[in-house]
Amino acid sequence: MNIYDVSERAGVSIATVSRVINGNSNVSEKTRNKVIDVMKEIGYTPNVFARGLGLNTMSTIGIMCTDSSDLYLANAVYYLERELRANGYDSILCCTGTKSETKKKYFELLMSKRVDAIILIGSKFLSTIAAENAYIIEAAKKLPIMLVNGYLEGDNIYSALCDDETAVFTATDALIKSGRKDIVYLYTSTSYSGMRKLEGYRKAHFLHNIPLNPERIHLCGKNIANSRDFLNELYDKGSRFDAIVTSDDTLAVGALKFAYDKGVSVPSELNIIGYNNSILSNCTAPELTSIDTKLESLCVTTINTLMGIFNGEDVPSKINISADIIKRNTTNF
């Protein structure tokens, strides 16, 4: 038995149940009594009390991501679990792959396991087709849905987002201001976050009156060989460029390999900027300048928001966090 069983049977929102549990005065006497009656009836003991009494309520948060072997997602899982544990919550994780039907099936699995909230990591978890996200909006009637760097409009859905557009804009703008003009953009996803990054690249060009060159904008798989091969081919076709901005460090590593392949000097002839400031950016020589997307902050914020919801507090449904550029040795601005 779970807070959403109480909410359903009492015919009130989860926030109202939370307010009653936490003794918040902003609930009518009648509603309070109804909620307490339902709690007694179904034998529900709220976690905050239960923990004080040393009872084992098995309160658990569900976490979902598409692929645990992705560095960004794996680190997000690590931070989320650390924060949940610090707040006395257990968590279970489902890795769903990218197919829509499998995501939905795993979502139902977590619901059936009686989790108290579901956290979805990455904007890739959401479909770009609105109808395919309907099950999430429906589920949010029963329990809070938390999105880490993803955005979906709906009641009881909460987002903590990195400002990816500004991050790529700032990086591209800095390159242009330092004299670079022919900037390749390599990206891996057309998700919400993927589109925001591309928009940042576009805006910086627009602002500086530099036309976009479609052959320099390339969507490719998230691995080293893909970006390396694409850049070698582009170069062999006679195209010349003086900077590469990427949506993931993996692609930036491939860009460095391309530079070795062709004897192009980094950073003097070619600037390279990675994304996510992962361990890969420390492994290369020269080390990669990369955009720190504040993943730890996003995860801490998500759990703080969730704890706020459980405590019946008013919490914002969307929080934006700014990225930073970590300057290492593949740029000279």
Place this chain on the structure above:
Amino acid sequence: MNIYDVSERAGVSIATVSRVINGNSNVSEKTRNKVIDVMKEIGYTPNVFARGLGLNTMSTIGIMCTDSSDLYLANAVYYLERELRANGYDSILCCTGTKSETKKKYFELLMSKRVDAIILIGSKFLSTIAAENAYIIEAAKKLPIMLVNGYLEGDNIYSALCDDETAVFTATDALIKSGRKDIVYLYTSTSYSGMRKLEGYRKAHFLHNIPLNPERIHLCGKNIANSRDFLNELYDKGSRFDAIVTSDDTLAVGALKFAYDKGVSVPSELNIIGYNNSILSNCTAPELTSIDTKLESLCVTTINTLMGIFNGEDVPSKINISADIIKRNTTNF
């Protein structure tokens, strides 16, 4: 309701229940009838049938690891989930951290969520103190426990292991045969697997009558800075060495950074060997020679064994898989 509820109530082993479900003839008529009666009584529909009938049995495998942000563990999770999904099973993952009490708590959480088996990844999950693993041996009475590259003696506990000892022995032996004599060994863990690796390093020295030098054997945290700093200090104290073997690619990346710091040429003056053949070994320049621990094979084998158990087959309780050395540019043997 779960296969182990049937096993418990019928007073027979899980293997026997599996045999009944799969129509294996190696079960007495009396036992078969008892099992079928219990299944009817508690309304249990075995997965293999249920799937054929399109029923949703919510059959789920629990996976546990200490830290999802570790590359090796994250990749193991990926392979295990892929194989489980291919066999029609869902999975839920718990990341426990390294504290013994938390591991035990999460173990109970997975049991309470009615999983059909539990997979533990990495020998670090197990305690080196026998008494601290008693809860696992106890749990194995109720459901199969699968260990990926970990080993624990007990009924209904199954291990798929990489031969870490031979892997490090072969690497060290190859270095010695190619003329290297002063070989540093850097490692991150004193787990079962960690001790086997160290033993491989020791054996190669023993075989070639080279005495071990304790100052060259160093236990350090799994990060780049730790190995880099240790090696710089060792070098500054006047120690000279011509090869470095590591128990993880992260430490080998740190070893390469040390070589740049001191202007030591790799591989002519110094050979470096990584471990796990992770994405990091492709990011460095020169790229790292690394030991491929066949993680994918270990995971596939684990799931095949598990499916064998569910089908009532006789399966081996311990499978060893050999590692390979992937030669890249930090060695010249």
